[in-house]
Amino acid sequence: MKTPVTVLGLGAMGTALARALLAAGHPTTVWNRTPGRSPELDELGATRAGTPADAVAASPLVIVCLLVDATVRATLDGVDLTGRTVVNLTNSTPEQSRTTAERFGASYLDGGIMAVPAMIGTPGAFIFYSGVPEAFEKYRAELSVLARPAYVGEDPGLAALYDIALLSAMYGMFGGAQHALALMANAGVPATAFTEQFLSPWLTAMLASIPRMAGELDNGPVDTAGSNLAMQAAAYENLVTAAQTQGVDPRLLVPMGELLAEAVAAGHGDEGLSALVGLLRSA
Ligand code: FVH
Numbered sequence: 001m002k003t004p005v006t007v008l009g010l011g012a013m014g015t016a017l018a019r020a021l022l023a024a025g026h027p028t029t030v031w032n033r034t035p036g037r038s039p040e041l042d043e044l045g046a047t048r049a050g051t052p053a054d055a056v057a058a059s060p061l062v063i064v065c066l067l068v069d070a071t072v073r074a075t076l077d078g079v080d081l082t083g084r085t086v087v088n089l090t091n092s093t094p095e096q097s098r099t100t101a102e103r104f105g106a107s108y109l110d111g112g113i114m115a116v117p118a119m120i121g122t123p124g125a126f127i128f129y130s131g132v133p134e135a136f137e138k139y140r141a142e143l144s145v146l147a148r149p150a151y152v153g154e155d156p157g158l159a160a161l162y163d164i165a166l167l168s169a170m171y172g173m174f175g176g177a178q179h180a181l182a183l184m185a186n187a188g189v190p191a192t193a194f195t196e197q198f199l200s201p202w203l204t205a206m207l208a209s210i211p212r213m214a215g216e217l218d219n220g221p222v223d224t225a226g227s228n229l230a231m232q233a234a235a236y237e238n239l240v241t242a243a244q245t246q247g248v249d250p251r252l253l254v255p256m257g258e259l260l261a262e263a264v265a266a267g268h269g270d271e272g273l274s275a276l277v278g279l280l281r282s283a
Contacts, residue, residue, distance in 0.1 A: 002026045003142050006059040008052060008075060009090075010038045014065040016117035017089070017146055018046055023121065024145040031055035033075075053079045061139050064088045065113075069096040073103065081105060085135045087143070089113050089127065093164070094157030097130075101156035107135045110156045112163025115147055126150050130158035173203065175252040182248045209273075216274040223272075230269030233260035 002025045007018040010032035021028045022044045030041060031049045042048070049055035052075050056062050062084050066072050069092040076086070085107040088100060097110040108131050115125030125147035129136055136143075136151050143149045152158045177199060184194045216222060236257045243250040259276055268275040 003061055003139070004029065004059040005142060006031070006049070006055045006062045008032075008055055008062065008064045009066040010041070011065065011067065012117045013089070013113065013120070014063075015041065016120040017063060017065055019044065020121035020146050021142075022046060026142065026145070027059075029055050029058035052076060056081060056084055060084060061142055062086050064090055066090045068092075069100065072100060076104065085109065085139060087111055087129075087135075087139070091163070092160050094160045097160045098155070098157045101131060107132055108156060109135050109139075110159045112159045112166075113147070114163065114166060120146055123148075128152050128159040128162045130154065130160075131156040177203070179243070179248065179250075179252050183243065183246050186246050186248055213272070213274040213277075216272065217277055221271060221274065228270050228272065229260060229263050229275060232273070233257070233264045233269070236260050 004027040005021050006029045007014050007021065008031050010018065010030055014030075014032070015038040018028055018030050018038070018041050022041070027047070028041075028045070029047045029049050030038075031052055031054070032038070035048075035050075047058065049058060056076075056079050060083065062081075064072055064076070064086060066075060067090070069090060072088055072090050072092075081104055086104050087109045088097070088104075089111040091112070092100070092110070101108045101110060109129050110131050112128040113120075113125075114127065115122075119125040127143070127147045127149055129143070129149055129151045130153050133151070133154055136149070140149060150162075152162050180199055181191050181194070185191065212222070236253075239253055240250045240257055243253060259279060263269070263271075263275055263279055266279070268279075
């Protein structure tokens with residue numbers, strides 16, 4: 001018999017988690033604030049609980065995936081968690097995760113999901129975990145059903161920190177792509193063709209420079225590979241001017257231009273992009 005698991009929250013992500021657990025043969029109890037959500041789970045064999053307390057009582061492993069941190073506290077306040085391992089996959093800040101860990105006691109794991117719902121249970125998905133190491137080891141196999149588990153340390157705030165670092169990088173990339181697509185759209189260029197032929201290959205090629213930046217941060221600067229900050233700051237002004245000329249709001253571009261100018265003014269003009277990390281760290 002596989003470990004019974006409870007899932008609190010049947011939004012898009014909670015539903016995907018419950019599906020993966022059911023597919024792996026875990027007796028799965030589910031609860032959602034709005035009853036009847038995700039009816040397909042009933043056909044797959046899920047058991048519905050009427051209250052969070054009943055859901056928690058049903059399984060030793062309780063996975064929580066609600067909208068925000070405040071909803072987790074509201075849902076579990078007053079519920080007896082004795083003997084339960086709570087794995088909270090709700091998006092949160094490191095501080096929120098630490099506070100929740102103090103509140104929910106001895107066997108708490110915090111998590112950050114690096115996947116969209118359709119990726120759950122597929123090889124590309126991974127989930128950061130932090131918190132009580134024994135709890136992670138005890139349920140590593142069950143958690144592996146959801147996505148590749150990446151345990152990052154005992155401090156319960158660490159998973160949220162890693163999660164937020166990756167989401168921050170992702171939104172920077174999406175913001176840049178959206179700006180590029182707006183420029184092309186205003187010029188009448190179809191988005192799909194532009195993306196397939198140019199945008200995706202370009203971003204893929206640029207990704208290769210990130211390990212180099214990381215190496216510079218860890219081991220000191222190597223060289224600028226022909227692209228120093230003084231050159232980049234000068235060219236960047238054209239990005240903002242061209243956006244305005246093309247009728248595109250430059251709001252996503254402006255902060256990077258300001259940072260480049262600041263770096264050059266501070267004497268980093270002959271360095272590479274990794275010098276910007278130092279400026280950001282001083283905030
Ligand atoms: N979906 C995604 O792409 C991302 C991938 C990475 C991780 N995130 C985080 O996962 C958490 C849940 O996200 P979700 O996609 O399941 O979100 P929704 O589909 O909007 O479902 C929200 C669930 O939360 C319940 N809920 C909302 N407010 C309350 C409340 N006050 N008390 C109890 N439950 C609440 C909601 O219930 P209902 O509206 O159906 O009654 C849903 O079950 C999230 O932290 C993402 O950042 C997802």
